[in-house]
Amino acid sequence: MKVTHRIKKLSIPYFFIAPCALLIGSILLYPLARGIVSSFYNVNLLIPVPPKFVGLENFIRLFRDSSFWTALTNSIIWTVVILIVQMAGGLGVALLLNQKIKGRRFFRSLILIPWVIPAAIGAITWRWIYAEQYGLLNFILYRLHIIDHYKAWLAEPSFVLPAVIVVAIWKGIPFVTIVLLAGLQSIPQTLYEAARIDGAGAFQMLLRITLPLVRNIALIVALLTSIWTFNHFETVQIMTRGGPGTATLLMPIYAYKLFLESFQISYASTLATAMLGLMMVLAYFYVRRLM
């Protein structure tokens, strides 16, 4: 009797996590495994041949694929630039929001607006703002004499990548700001008071107290946003579809093209698996931080 009672007691937690674990296993892990396995086959929905195991052929083809390298380069530029600007900008705004001013909560609420707007909707609105003829941006820049004629921001290869990067930064900065603000607010005021008594200036306090103490949370938010930024699809897809040409071709966009425009299921999976590999490297550092 005692043994069965003990078994029952020990198994209770498993009943609680069972639905979640089973569901995640079947709807997430199973397709994931199939996707990775698929990259070793030759499935192409437009060429109906029985699937054949082709080993590393797809990966070799990927290495030789110039579009892959273009997409990888663009994705790295995309991720790094967005990360740097978001972190620097986010920290700046967080520092501002951390000051004791009236209406602080009001500003903090307004900051969140880009996060609240769906990414797809934001992309659509920005597309309208970037429009060549009647777009708001051209008008403002022209009036401020920053440009001398209206530009087609999303159609000129030299402007398009920065243009979409701006949109991604706009969308992502609220998250970074709020998390960094939380980090700033957890620094005890007494440290600053002691430093002030010792004669420290504002800049010194920033460098010696603030930055080291937000380092941990900054690293976490940096890793998180890098991963999300790298995997981000809708903004570029809606604004440019990777164009013009391959100017904004990012890894997810390329995978999508391979998948739904030419139906090369296996090859697209290969690309996605490569993306996963990169993510695993980043995720490793994130998990290490959390432990």
Next chain:
Amino acid sequence: MSVASVLKKRRDAFLKGLVYLALSIICLILILPFLWMVSTSLKSPDEIFLEIPRWLPEVLRVDNYTFIWTDTSYPKYLVNSLIVAMATTAIALVVASLAGYGISRFAFRGRRPFSLGLIVVQMFPAMLLVIPMFVIMRRLNLLNTYLSLIIAYGTFAFPFCTWMLKGYFDTIPEELEEAAIIEGCSRFQVLYKVVMPLAAPGLVAVALFAFVLAWQEYLFALTFTRTEEMRTLTVGIALMQGQHGGVNWGQVMAGSVLACIPGLVFFLYLERYIVQGFTLGAIKE
């Protein structure tokens, strides 16, 4: 008052003013696109396509809002998004409260890996999931159905909600539950009768969070919905502006403003929970 302290007061006031100025400019830039969205949605076509854009239309028109309702498939898109988002949220809440409670209250074998796993799976590229899921859905004849989207959204909703709720349950003291157990309640009863009522605010916040995530989703919706009938809002609006030749920007913007509503509701009433939610997820307890 000494000269030094007067000067210091002046300097402080000046700096405060600078902070206000900087914050105002930054906030203005951040909300500008949204304001422009609303402004465009209230204009008639001849006011939208102006050489010199105007912020406030001379004639406020709600035509865009009415036409998008009557002349397009917009209502259908809205209903689809609603159904999928609500179903996803409901299922996620049930699954996640059970699992979150389990992780929070019990120290069981596999707890650590499971918790870590919840975080790690949220980082997988959605693209890697979409492709095999598409193939599987196709084979199961589930393409273009609500179920396919609900399942797909579960892939992020379940881990996310579980992690959030686990963090939330952690903040609820266990004494009440212990008392209930002593009185003979089973663990399930404890969760249902004691903890859930206490956790109501957190549940509402997580539910809304999950709803908004499902509402905003684009990639799976784009891939799985194949006909006009089944499209969700994000995909529908994107299609409306993706047409070549004459995009009806007024209507597209009106549709966009409406699509922002759940997010705005979430934001207005639960602003402090959003902040809490961000920090819960990012800071280790």
